Amino acid sequence: MKLATWNINSLNVRLPQVIAYLQANPVDALCLQELKLSDDKFPVAALEEIGYHAVFTGQKTYNGVAILTRQPVKDVAKNIDGFEDTQQRVIAATLDTPAGELRVVSAYCPNGQSVGSDKYEYKLKWFAAFREGLQKELARYPRLAVLGDYNVAPDDRDVHDPVKWEGSVLVSEPERAAFRSLLDVGLHDAFRLFEQPPKSFSWWDYRQLGFRRNAGLRIDHILLSDTLKAVCSECVIEREIRKNEQPSDHAPVMATLEI
């Protein structure tokens, strides 16, 4: 079973690339972030044509998340239970597998803009609420996978120039602590379960030839519960996708589960 996550920065613009990706990599579930469209504009039919179901929660211009699956899903939940928010950042759904129910979450964590800003404060509050939400998910679903754009580079290994980035948004210690607090509920960073190439990143700024210089950050992650960690055989960043014409600024991250 293969799960992937990709911040596509507008589904309107990137739909052909999403379709091409799925045809080349027919993953069982693809989590998308930054749809940037309202639900009435979601391309249900185009995805159906290539054999994918979709659950989604979108809004005009900003945010928006989806889960695309080869099989129908159940128990769809939108947003974080008990956290009032107009921003559409979380969707969860359950897949039936031979091993039992698999819970998949697609998350677009806040960017935070700059340390100390209102958006940064919102980001930290959001993470605290997300942690509570994930704790509840884990209590109900031992097979839990949380995929998305976390907008946090957990470690200096995940930063192309740690000195330059020190203390900045996406890297600051309070954000890293917020990310670790998600792991504390019983989740594992799938990418770090395996030996990885040095300077592995998942996002490169459009500006300053970020991708060409590999001036990136690893901020897109797949978190797995203990039960799924035990059956995870691979986790890779699909860097080649960032070379597409008119690319998203993020590359997909994909994990294989032996279930």
Place this chain on the structure above:
DNA sequence: ATGGTTGCCATGCAA
């Protein structure tokens, strides 16, 4: 030190 790019949508804002 500042601005670079992209996507939204028509202007600055968010990332």
